[in-house]
Amino acid sequence: MKTKSKGAEVKSLPLNQILDGDCIEVMNSLPESSVDLIFADPPYNLQLRGDLHRPDNSKVDAVDDHWDQFDSFKVYDKFTRAWLTAARRLLKPDGAIWVIGSYHNVFRMGAELQNQGFWILNDVVWRKSNPMPNFRGKRFTNAHETMIWASKAEGSKYTFNYEALKALNEGVQMRSDWVLPICTGHERLKDENGDKAHPTQKPESLLHRVLIGSTNPGDVILDPFFGTGTTGAVAKMLGRDFIGIEREETYREVAKKRLSKIRKFDKEALEVTQSKRAEPRVAFGVLVERGMLRPGEELWSLNGRHKAKVRADGTLIGDDIKGSIHQVGAHLEGAPSCNGWTYWQFKRDGQKVPIDLLRQQIRAEMAKH
């Protein structure tokens, strides 16, 4: 659905490029309602007072680059309002956004998201398995960052690959707390001096989970604070298109070099576990039409307490109720709803068999042709 909806405006998007400039101006130059997902890791306004030293007196490399200083919350709020407004304009109606931050800025971003009409879906905690300790012993180890996932508006039909995430998580549904290591080792990009190329490079594993969970292959993902391009790198691997915006030339250069080395994974590997909802709908009446069930044949409920008769038009008739397999099941159980496919069974060779088996046969046939 999403990929089909790409119209003419999408074709004019500067896909898989890193755009130079202030992200607000650049976003305003792009066509509205053209992007499926935005991932944003804005500067944090860290308010560091003086230099921080480890117990052994070695200096900690603080996040004190010039772009990270803001005079006050007021200025920061103005900045947040501006870039979120520009970002929201770019999102398709069913698009979504992820923002990431720490306690220094995330509350202001979250409030502004709500003020602008974004609809928060989850706040997700990235629980770092190897955070920097609190050297002074004056606070708790700052061991997590917070991400907010929000759709463009209440009622948006956002993308959520529930089954794929469940598969990623050993068969149980994915929670709002993710345990992942920080970006270190070979993955951490270095400059020519061997220092880290960017102070807050995010791990690819984080973006992998974000993109697998909330985008499909072919989707367009915008990152307005591209940095050294983790979003673009993972998007490319996963067969998504990206647009990066970054105003610092050194970061653009590092990101460009990084992206040139990335290759997309096999198409087959990118196909992901699908939800049953994605499968074609089969009308119960088709089973009757095809003679898989005969009119007049009896069906038994899963618990064996009820039975009903199949009618020629694909409805059921019970003691005091006529209707669809779902309606009759719900009525008999006194339940608000009922999935008739898993509720009803028919008899073959003395064995009770769920009618869903017949639906699966039909679906298998449909897949062949």
Place this chain on the structure above:
Amino acid sequence: MKTKSKGAEVKSLPLNQILDGDCIEVMNSLPESSVDLIFADPPYNLQLRGDLHRPDNSKVDAVDDHWDQFDSFKVYDKFTRAWLTAARRLLKPDGAIWVIGSYHNVFRMGAELQNQGFWILNDVVWRKSNPMPNFRGKRFTNAHETMIWASKAEGSKYTFNYEALKALNEGVQMRSDWVLPICTGHERLKDENGDKAHPTQKPESLLHRVLIGSTNPGDVILDPFFGTGTTGAVAKMLGRDFIGIEREETYREVAKKRLSKIRKFDKEALEVTQSKRAEPRVAFGVLVERGMLRPGEELWSLNGRHKAKVRADGTLIGDDIKGSIHQVGAHLEGAPSCNGWTYWQFKRDGQKVPIDLLRQQIRAEMAKH
């Protein structure tokens, strides 16, 4: 230090009582700069639409109480501003506050704390070991709540019992994410009908860690949204004084009865807080997310007879089967079950290596941190 600072005004405080009334009015009637710590669990402003049913058709008991209803963010913000202003007035200069909330309200509370000059020390994530699942599979399991810990102002000499918390945490620094179960079982207070007495009762283990970490014996702790009195109960056990404010008579009654049964230094309560460390379960998908295995990469079976390809969501795809490492292994062997971790191998430098080696690497990392 703290205990010495108690002046004449402190003596007039209504200690270890539950005050009746609107918390803002009551707080304004108390003497300023008289309280060491405030713990606040205000209404979350959940905006629940219709009913929600579990897959077994049972209805979820929603938090739809009148006290959680607000017309808009504007109204909620006004409420937040008012009670935080009253709370800040009551705090001693070196006092601190904890607030707890979910994504519905915590961003607004956090921003207002900052606006009023509170100095955020940490945001602490309560990771629930047994949260309610997401029944419709439309979002991530909402598995955590967020607490914000802030001093009255920048430069406040807040209380932080670093060593006590370290001891609580098996000798390593306490982190900003706490794994604790929700309040159930005998601890959960019931009314005469056997229904829960309060819809959102917090676990004592949570308050135990808060009070051990950020107060000393003899400190005065105020809870403006006292509910059924978890803050008071834990304060009493730990030899702190409390002041509770609660406007609902039924909650006050339950809390009063509860508190009468509490005795100071209840050793049992101390044991409750020893968080059970969950056995580190590693999802195969994590190896893919972290780049230890690449989507599209091939795995070989232990006997060399079968191979399968890794997909981006941590499932495998073989000749005629898709599924988890365990499912695909079992299918290929025609076995009822299979331990995929010991069955599958990957290739590095021409050598076949069991994937379990990668799991061991991750577990070693988790154990370290």
Place this chain on the structure above:
DNA sequence: AGGTTAGATGAATCCAACT
């Protein structure tokens, strides 16, 4: 008595396609 199984439940912004 001791172990097993079935049932209940928790701060939840929880559907989508068709007529």
Place this chain on the structure above:
DNA sequence: GAGTTGGATTCATCTAACC
């Protein structure tokens, strides 16, 4: 666009009933 119908969807834990 509103109303109707099909039919997809749950994890950890505690309690009570039951062998």
